[in-house]
Amino acid sequence: MSEMVSVFLFGKKYDVPSGLTIMTAMEYAGYRLVRGCGCRNGFCGACATIYRVEGDRELKFCLACQKTVEDKMYVATLPFFPLLKEIYDIEKIGPTEQIMMQLYPEIYKCVGCNACTKACSQELRVMQYIAFAQRGEYEKCAEESFDCVMCGICSSRCPAGISHPQVGLLARRLTGKYIRPESAHLKDRVEEILGGNYDKLIEDFMGKPADELKELYNNRDIEA
Amino acid sequence: MYTPEMLESIKKVEATREARMGAELRRMTADEKEKLLNEFHPDYKQEGFTTLKIGPNKGDKAPVELADILQARSWVEKLNIDLGIVDYDVDVLVIGGGGSGASAAIEAHENGANVMLVTKLRMGDANTMMAEGGIQAADKSNDSPMTHYLDAYGGGHFKAQPDLLRKLVMDGPIAIKWLEKFGVLFDKEKDGTMITTHGGGTSRKRMHAAADYSGAEIMRVLRDEVFNRKIPLVDFTAALELLLDDEGNAAGAILENMETGEHFVARAKAVIIATGGAGRMHYQGFPTSNHYGATADGLVLGYRAGAKLLYQYTLQYHPTGVAYPPQIFGALVTEKVRSVGALLVNVDGEAFMHPLETRDVSAASVIRECGVRGKGVATPSGGRGVWLDSPIIEMIHGPGTIEKRIPGMMRMFGKYDIDIRRVPMLIYPTLHYQNGGLQITVDGRTTNVKNLYVAGEAVGGIHGENRLMGNSLLDIIVFGRNAGLNASKAVEGADKPKGLNIEHVRRFMKEAEDAGIKADAVSPKLFPAYARVGR
Numbered sequence: 001m002s003e004m005v006s007v008f009l010f011g012k013k014y015d016v017p018s019g020l021t022i023m024t025a026m027e028y029a030g031y032r033l034v035r036g037c038g039c040r041n042g043f044c045g046a047c048a049t050i051y052r053v054e055g056d057r058e059l060k061f062c063l064a065c066q067k068t069v070e071d072k073m074y075v076a077t078l079p080f081f082p083l084l085k086e087i088y089d090i091e092k093i094g095p096t097e098q099i100m101m102q103l104y105p106e107i108y109k110c111v112g113c114n115a116c117t118k119a120c121s122q123e124l125r126v127m128q129y130i131a132f133a134q135r136g137e138y139e140k141c142a143e144e145s146f147d148c149v150m151c152g153i154c155s156s157r158c159p160a161g162i163s164h165p166q167v168g169l170l171a172r173r174l175t176g177k178y179i180r181p182e183s184a185h186l187k188d189r190v191e192e193i194l195g196g197n198y199d200k201l202i203e204d205f206m207g208k209p210a211d212e213l214k215e216l217y218n219n220r221d222i223e224a
Numbered sequence: 225m226y227t228p229e230m231l232e233s234i235k236k237v238e239a240t241r242e243a244r245m246g247a248e249l250r251r252m253t254a255d256e257k258e259k260l261l262n263e264f265h266p267d268y269k270q271e272g273f274t275t276l277k278i279g280p281n282k283g284d285k286a287p288v289e290l291a292d293i294l295q296a297r298s299w300v301e302k303l304n305i306d307l308g309i310v311d312y313d314v315d316v317l318v319i320g321g322g323g324s325g326a327s328a329a330i331e332a333h334e335n336g337a338n339v340m341l342v343t344k345l346r347m348g349d350a351n352t353m354m355a356e357g358g359i360q361a362a363d364k365s366n367d368s369p370m371t372h373y374l375d376a377y378g379g380g381h382f383k384a385q386p387d388l389l390r391k392l393v394m395d396g397p398i399a400i401k402w403l404e405k406f407g408v409l410f411d412k413e414k415d416g417t418m419i420t421t422h423g424g425g426t427s428r429k430r431m432h433a434a435a436d437y438s439g440a441e442i443m444r445v446l447r448d449e450v451f452n453r454k455i456p457l458v459d460f461t462a463a464l465e466l467l468l469d470d471e472g473n474a475a476g477a478i479l480e481n482m483e484t485g486e487h488f489v490a491r492a493k494a495v496i497i498a499t500g501g502a503g504r505m506h507y508q509g510f511p512t513s514n515h516y517g518a519t520a521d522g523l524v525l526g527y528r529a530g531a532k533l534l535y536q537y538t539l540q541y542h543p544t545g546v547a548y549p550p551q552i553f554g555a556l557v558t559e560k561v562r563s564v565g566a567l568l569v570n571v572d573g574e575a576f577m578h579p580l581e582t583r584d585v586s587a588a589s590v591i592r593e594c595g596v597r598g599k600g601v602a603t604p605s606g607g608r609g610v611w612l613d614s615p616i617i618e619m620i621h622g623p624g625t626i627e628k629r630i631p632g633m634m635r636m637f638g639k640y641d642i643d644i645r646r647v648p649m650l651i652y653p654t655l656h657y658q659n660g661g662l663q664i665t666v667d668g669r670t671t672n673v674k675n676l677y678v679a680g681e682a683v684g685g686i687h688g689e690n691r692l693m694g695n696s697l698l699d700i701i702v703f704g705r706n707a708g709l710n711a712s713k714a715v716e717g718a719d720k721p722k723g724l725n726i727e728h729v730r731r732f733m734k735e736a737e738d739a740g741i742k743a744d745a746v747s748p749k750l751f752p753a754y755a756r757v758g759r
Contacts, residue, residue, distance in 0.1 A: 021551050024754075032755040034460065034482050038349040039515040041555045042636055043440050046349060066639055068551055087452050090407055122635065142409060147437060147631055150444065169448055173407030176445075181416030183404065189363040189397040198369050202394060205370040206386050217378030218254050222427045223366065 005071040022049055022064035022075055036079035042066045045151035045165075048078040048121065061119040061153045081152035083163040088170075095174040097136035104167050107134055109160040116154035116164055122147050126154045126164050133167050139179050141171035225641050230548070230650065233601050236573035237611050237648055244567060245619060249578040257585050264588040264595070267538050267689075272508045278735045280532040280672070289505045290520060290536060293747035294527050295736055298729050299464040300478055305487050307467065307724045312458070312490040314340045316711050317476060319463045319522065320498030322350025323439070323697070324680025326446035327704025328496045328711070329455050337712035339455060342490070344462035344482055344750060345517050348447040351500055351657075351681060352700060354515060355439025356558035356632060357423065358431040359701075360694035361396035364420060367428040369393040376695055379425040379582045380659075380688025383535065387666045388686045392695065392702055399701040400432060408445050409434050421563040423693030424543075425582035431694045436558050436632040439697055461488070462521070462750050466495060466529045466676070470723030474529065474676035478726070482750070491724060493715035494675045496668075496707045497522035501658040501681040504752040507539055510655040511554025521748035522682040526662045528732045531670040534684035535660030540691055543568075543586035545654020547601075547609025549640045554654045557633060559583070559693045561612060561649075564629050565620045569611040569648065570599035576610075584690040587653040594652065601650055609650040618645060659691055660684035668707035675715065679707040 003018045007025055014029040023037060038046030047064035054072035064077060086103040093099050100107060107130050116126035129144035145168030154164040192198065208216075226234065252260070262268050274291045276284050286294065316332045318325045321343025332339040343349070362372040372393040377384055400418075404410065411419040411433050420429045434441035450457065460482045467489070469475035476491040499522030503514025512518070527533060544557040562568075562579040568586070570576050570593050577589045593610050594600030600608030614633075618625050626634055626645050637644050661684035663671050670676045680700045687695060736743065 019550060024551075027754040028756050030755050030758060032751070032753075033516070034345075034751070037516050038345060039354045041354055041513065041515075041552070043437070043632070044346075044349055044353045044515070046346060066551075066636075068640075085448075085451055087454065089452065090449070146409070146435065146441075147635070149440070169444060172409050172441075173445060173448065175407070176409040177405065177407035180409070180412055181414075183363075183400075183410075183412060183416045183418050185365060185417060186361075186363045186397055186401055186404065190401045193369070193394060193397060198394065202369050202373065202390055205373065206390060210382065213374070213377065214254075214382065217374055217382075220371075220374060220378075220427045223422070223429055 005069055007069050008074040010076055011074065016069060018069065020069050022062070022067050022069055023047060025069045026064070036064065036077040040065045043149060045149035046079065048081070048151035048153045049075060050078060051075045061121055063121045063151060078153065078156060081156050083152055083155055083166055085163070085166050090173055090177060095138050095178045100133050100136070100167070103170065104163065106160055106162050107167055110134070110162060111159055113159060115157040119153045119157045121151050121153055122149060124148060129168055130162060130164060133171055138171040139175045141168060142175035145171065226647070227604060230601055233571045234647055237569050237613055240573040241613065241616055241619070244575050245616065249575055251578045252581060252585065260588045260592065261584060264591045265584055266508050266510070266541055269508065273537060277739045277741060279527050279732065280530055281536065285537045287507045287537065287539065289507055290502065290523070292745055293520065293524055293749055295741050296743045296745040296747040298528070298733065299746055300726055300729060301733065303487060305478065305489065307489055309489060310491045311488040312340055313720070314338050314490070314492050315715050316494050316496065316708070317342065317490050317492035318496045318498055319477060320350070320500060320680070321345070321347040321459065322498065322500050322680060323352030323443055323446060323700035324704035325498035326450050327701050328498055328679050328708035330446065330449055330453065331705040331708030332712040333453050333455050335709055335712040339712070340458065340490070341450065341455060342458045342461045342463060342479055344460065346459050347450065347457055348443050349515060349517060350443065351514055351518060352439045352443045352697070354513065354556065355697050356436040356556060357560035357563065358433035358438045358694045359400065359697035360423065360426070360430050360692065361400045361432060361698060362393060362428070362430055363397040363400060363418065364428065364430065367430055369396070371428055372396060372430065375426050376687065376692055379692045380690050383688030385685040391666055391706070392686055392699055395702040396698055399698060402705070403442060403445070403701065406445050406449055408442055411435065421560070422580055423559055423563060424580045424586060425692045431563060433560065436560055436630045442697060463525060464748070465726055465729055466525050467491070467724045467726060468529060468728055469721035470725070473674040473721065475721035475724055489724070491721060493718050493721060494677060494711040496677040496679055496711055497526055497662065497682050498679045498704065499682050503655045507655055510541060510653070511545060512655040513542055513545055513554060513556035514655070516751065519749040519752065520658065521750065522678065523661060524748040526670065526676065526678065529673050529676065529728050531673045531676060532663045533660060534663040535689055536684065538659040538689040539655060540583055540657035540659055541587040541653040542656035543583055543590050543653050544612055544651040546649070547607055547652035548603045548650040550605055551640065552636060555636065556654065556656065557612060557649055557651055558630065561614060561630055561633060564625065565617045567613045567616060569613045571601045572599060582690055582692065590653055603650070607652060609652040611648040612651045613648040614644040615646055615648065657681065657691055657696060659687055659689055667710040668703060669710065677707040677711045679704045
């Protein structure tokens with residue numbers, strides 16, 4: 001860790017130990033983070049970040065908590081991006097082709113530049129899942145967008161102003177609620193519980209003497 | 225990539241892999257487990273704890289770091305804020321924007337209450353988002369609420385509050401149904417049958433999942449639902465202290481904008497503490513799998529208002545935190561990796577334990593393996609770890625299983641050029657979950673402060689002294705909804721609270737002074753102090 005690298009946080013130079021992530025490098029530099037820091041484990045999308053390494057002509061995108069610093073890296077965080085989030089009642093909409101047209105019509109303005117896919121911090125095929133959404137293939141859109149952390153980098157790069165993470169989310173909810181079959185065993189068990197079938201059984205079970213419960217626990221059969 | 229020493233050890237792991245394939249590993253006996261925990265689990269390490277000198281749990285044991293913040297100064301002591309000027313006036317105030325807070329807010333809204341949610345980061349920035357493995361519920365034909373009860377009760381050393389645990393298991397399938405109705409994308413067979421697996425300590429395969437993004441999937445759907453319902457949300461705003469009314473009942477909170485430092489008074493007929501866990505307190509110096517804001521804020525707020533803690537001395541150390549590479553040190557490697565077949569293997573390539581013992585037993589076993597047994601693999605930073613042998617997963621279930629079932633893990637390690645389909649992961653226990661917390665009755669209310677409710681990880685007693693995988697995602701839904709419903713019902717038609725005050729804080733500080741406590745720290749902590757301080 002003794003080797004130092006230079007990073008430019010919002011253009012200002014700081015020398016930090018190599019091996020740090022962009023996030024811990026900011027903290028090493030003295031930043032007390034409020035914005036742009038959430039789970040610190042790559043799941044929440046709070047720390048979307050844009051960077052360019054000196055000498056490289058290409059802009060790159062990442063989550064600050066998941067990216068190791070490089071020497072002469074110029075960094076700007078993107079802690080918020082104004083995604084469009086339409087309001088809907090999931091009970092009153094369905095997986096129809098029109099629903100995307102109604103809620104997120106700008107997806108049909110996609111120019112096919114693929115900037116979203118190139119920028120994705122999760123390496124998802126973003127343009128592909130938007131194409132699925134355009135065609136009303138919501139289950140495919142759901143699967144393709146599943147690992148999205150909604151960091152919004154894709155949308156920041158989109159010339160058509162598409163809010164990709166919201167489109168993916170809508171497709172996933174439609175798929176989960178309307179397209180994938182309802183779980184029959186779950187439905188049955190809920191009815192049994194609400195019907196009171198287990199009330200006495202659990203009461204009796206809980207009422208067993210402590211020693212008996214311990215005995216039962218230590219000798220319970222475990223499903224293979 | 226791995227160090228030469230690690231690569232040397234991996235050769236031994238590879239050499240034993242074939243032989244380990246079909247071999248059935250023995251589970252520990254109850255006596256063996258007890259001895260192991262006593263000797264190696266951090267909860268049993270005396271120097272990690274101290275005795276609380278003041279407050280509702282005076283005389284009880286607590287982690288040193290928790291005692292420090294429970295008995296620290298209050299932010300509001302130096303504030304000169306006019307409590308007569310009310311900035312937000314609501315029926316139900318939910319503090320915390322994770323899974324339990326969202327569930328509580330949705331249910332209160334559903335019940336017609338004027339509910340508002342405050343959170344010190346963004347909505348959804350919470351441990352829920354990071355829960356990977358799954359959510360338990362007894363909904364298969366070979367399973368029952370009683371079996372789920374027994375697994376959880378025994379796993380928690382028979383210390384769970386029976387009525388709370390009963391509610392957890394009985395409402396389990398109902399919670400899953402509620403999430404399915406919102407469109408949570410559970411892993412299912414083509415006919416809708418839930419794909420379920422084991423977790424450590426389960427006797428039936430009742431772990432429902434959404435790949436290894438289970439918590440993220442649940443959280444982003446619940447968050448979307450909060451937005452769709454237009455539930456008022458005040459983000460980047462922390463609660464510094466609870467407000468009580470002239471009868472000593474909970475009546476709101478003093479809030480602070482985390483960016484501008486401005487303060488606000490929120491008046492509420494009922495308050496729900498849904499502030500989550502405490503991993504960022506780094507008890508006993510452990511790294512953590514928790515999110516940035518996990519600093520036990522709600523415990524401090526509730527404790528000063530007179531609410532009692534239960535099992536505050538038990539923490540969960542997840543057996544498989546990342547030991548290497550350093551960039552993701554302490555991050556969670558989901559238990560699901562073991563659910564789908566990975567084994568815990570030491571430096572010599574020996575599978576030293578059954579991979580699905582409960583978390584406390586597994587963590588203690590890994591600590592023993594790396595410690596007195598000297599069978600750990602050294603890391604450059606001076607730590608140790610053992611292998612979580614993932615390549616065996618695809619030998620059992622076929623190629624493609626890892627990408628399909630644990631894509632998050634594949635991605636996390638892939639960023640550091642570690643392909644978990646080909647090489648194992650190096651792991652060591654990480655601080656993961658606060659087993660204890662504020663004590664509640666089965667309606668979600670604290671036992672001794674009226675109109676004060678608690679939900680989620682801030683509650684103590686649902687799981688006892690250890691929690692099984694998948695019971696926390698379940699508890700935030702069951703007890704989040706429960707608190708939201710009961711709080712809104714309790715205050716329906718009630719008058720607005722009168723005489724808002726913070727006398728309880730002054731009394732608490734007086735008690736501290738009388739006890740000779742000279743604290744410099746101010747709490748709630750809000751964020752860990754990670755920023756390096758220059759000279």
